[in-house]
Amino acid sequence: MHIRELFPDVISEDLDYEYKTVLNPDKPIKWAKTIVGYANGKGGVMFVGVSNEGEAFGISLEEIDKTKNLIATINDRHIFPHARVQYMLRSVDANAERFVLAVNVIQADSILRYREGDFNETVYIKGDGNTPPATPEEIIALHKRKFGVDNETTEIKYDEKKWTEYIKVCREYREDSSTPTLKDLQNEEIVSKEGFAKSGFIMFGDDYDGDDSLLCCRLWKGKQKTGTVLDHERFKGSLAKVFQDAINFIERNTKTGWQKTPNGGREEIRSYPKEAIREALVNAVAHRDYSISGTQIDVDIYCDRIEIVSPGSWLLPKNYEEYPIGSIPSIRRNTIIAACLDEANLMERGGTGFQTMIESYKDSEEHLQPVVSIYPGFLNLRLYDKLYEENGVETDNDVVTDAERILEILKIEGPKSVKELQAYTKYKSRSQFLAEVLNPLINEDIVYRDGNAKSPTALIRIKR
Known part of the structure; x- marks a missing residue:
């Protein structure tokens, strides 16, 4: 029986799902890092009693109890803060003697580490097909995503x-x-x-x-x-x-x-x-x-x-x-x-x-x-x-640009000060109006300034 027959949404191992035949109590890091990685990400499900090829052979109820106790022990002793997990069982045989244990890991609010000894802590993140230790840059990014x-x-x-x-x-x-x-x-x-x-x-x-x-x-x-x-x-x-x-x-x-x-x-x-x-x-x-x-x-x-x-x-x-x-x-x-x-x-x-x-x-x-x-x-x-x-x-x-509008005003109403011309446009900044509208007209020799550039009485005139 393939795992998808029990869980139709599961197609293969990926960022959301991982298969485990059994959980080895002697080398817990091999599977506990998956729990840490899921908790540090968006969560995920680890299936126990499933081969790497996705074949759901199941484990007995006695083995399920031992597996749950093992997860609780490792979670308590090695994972900080503790991961939140939920369990689900699906029978793989007609007599309901063997089951696949689905360990649903909930996304954590903080960053989880796997601790070995007093001074060795590792942050794991879930990859596609693996769960590597996080780099310093990834830990910083993870911190930003969490907090x-x-x-x-x-x-x-x-x-x-x-x-x-x-x-x-x-x-x-x-x-x-x-x-x-x-x-x-x-x-x-x-x-x-x-x-x-x-x-x-x-x-x-x-x-x-x-x-x-x-x-x-x-x-x-x-x-x-x-x-x-x-x-x-x-x-x-x-x-x-x-x-x-x-x-x-x-x-x-x-x-x-x-x-x-x-x-x-x-x-x-x-x-x-x-x-x-x-x-x-x-x-x-x-x-x-x-x-x-x-x-x-x-x-x-x-x-x-x-x-x-x-x-x-x-x-x-x-x-x-x-x-x-x-x-x-x-x-x-x-x-x-x-x-x-x-x-x-x-x-x-x-x-x-x-x-x-x-x-x-x-x-x-x-x-x-x-x-x-x-x-x-x-x-x-x-x-x-x-x-x-x-x-x-x-x-x-009838749509005209600010520059065209300025020329129209000067032609109809005669010379104007910079302040007066600016009032006919969308510009609130004098410097921006000068840089983007008036100075280009001056540089193109279309208009000229009559008077000192710093004088408020200076007028802008059309060049004849």
């Missing part, structure tokens, strides 16, 4: 002078443009009662330089990555600055302009709603798996869409499509990072970020609705360009 990367109390005292990038983001997105107080941060457990920053909050600090905050942005010519890269940036450092830099990259590389209204006025129109872009990036920063070394968040802008890919598995039991719109449960991989975004008014506690994206596309056709694709180890969130058509032409002929 999160962000919830440890550090020895660094909170000083807002060392979190200026985070303070800047708070002032940008908080409704009252305020700065969170120390009490606010302590109430959210971002900072301990003694004033020490949690490890997740350190990632928002000005001096943070960990590789795990890396975010890469690319602008592609066309619809595929096989095209030409027109613009690219790599952002690393404070999560607050990385987030804002990514927002700015998307802003400067997506179509945003103005269109005339029936009453003669103008209104801003955008390829991508601000709310959707913000929520998509917040979701990527808040929920990515920072324990996976060598990974990054990728933002790829194509001519018809934006794709934001973040490392980490989907945490909910069902796929995205199986949840009714507006009812996706809130679950957090990184509690402190999420709390920091909460305080900055960037993340909704009720898990309504996806709903916000859906709402911002409510006037768009079905094929333009946001899409969440779930793959092993990463998540892809796709937003479609609301102004794009298959022929590459925007849907409204």
Whole structure:
């Protein structure tokens, strides 16, 4: 009888299942490391009374009792903290004299070690067909998966002078443009009662330089990555600055302009709603798996869409499509990072970020609705360009860029100061407006500055 006849879900030995003929009491490490490995992973089942080929020959009830006692003894004496196990029996013969013992190992909340002697402890992890000792790097990654990367109390005292990038983001997105107080941060457990920053909050600090905050942005010519890269940036450092830099990259590389209204006025129109872009990036920063070394968040802008890919598995039991719109449960991989975004008014506690994206596309056709694709180890969130058509032409002929808008104003209304021109655009930063809109026009000899560059009375004029 093959094991699959008793347990239909079991096809062969893999990361979830392992076969043992018997458990040798003289060399317990040979099978006890499997228990440790399963507990350190996502759990698993060790079948006793099954050959390496999957043939279920079974063992007697007397042998089962001895096996259970052996597991309990080894668990008590050599495995720390102790593993949690559950047992199940399946008869392999008509007389119910021999059974397969299924030892179900429950995923542990902490890291388990196998101890031999007073000073020799080994952490094991389950591989596909083996259970090797964990390397130092794997132990660090395991610790991050078990406890999160962000919830440890550090020895660094909170000083807002060392979190200026985070303070800047708070002032940008908080409704009252305020700065969170120390009490606010302590109430959210971002900072301990003694004033020490949690490890997740350190990632928002000005001096943070960990590789795990890396975010890469690319602008592609066309619809595929096989095209030409027109613009690219790599952002690393404070999560607050990385987030804002990514927002700015998307802003400067997506179509945003103005269109005339029936009453003669103008209104801003955008390829991508601000709310959707913000929520998509917040979701990527808040929920990515920072324990996976060598990974990054990728933002790829194509001519018809934006794709934001973040490392980490989907945490909910069902796929995205199986949840009714507006009812996706809130679950957090990184509690402190999420709390920091909460305080900055960037993340909704009720898990309504996806709903916000859906709402911002409510006037768009079905094929333009946001899409969440779930793959092993990463998540892809796709937003479609609301102004794009298959022929590459925007849907409204009155759409103009900020630069075109500036030239139109100068032609119609005459010379203007930098401040006056900036007010007609989406730019809140003078330096960014100069760098991305006005200076290119000056360098291309289309307009010129009449007066000292530092003088507020200097005017921008069209070159005749």
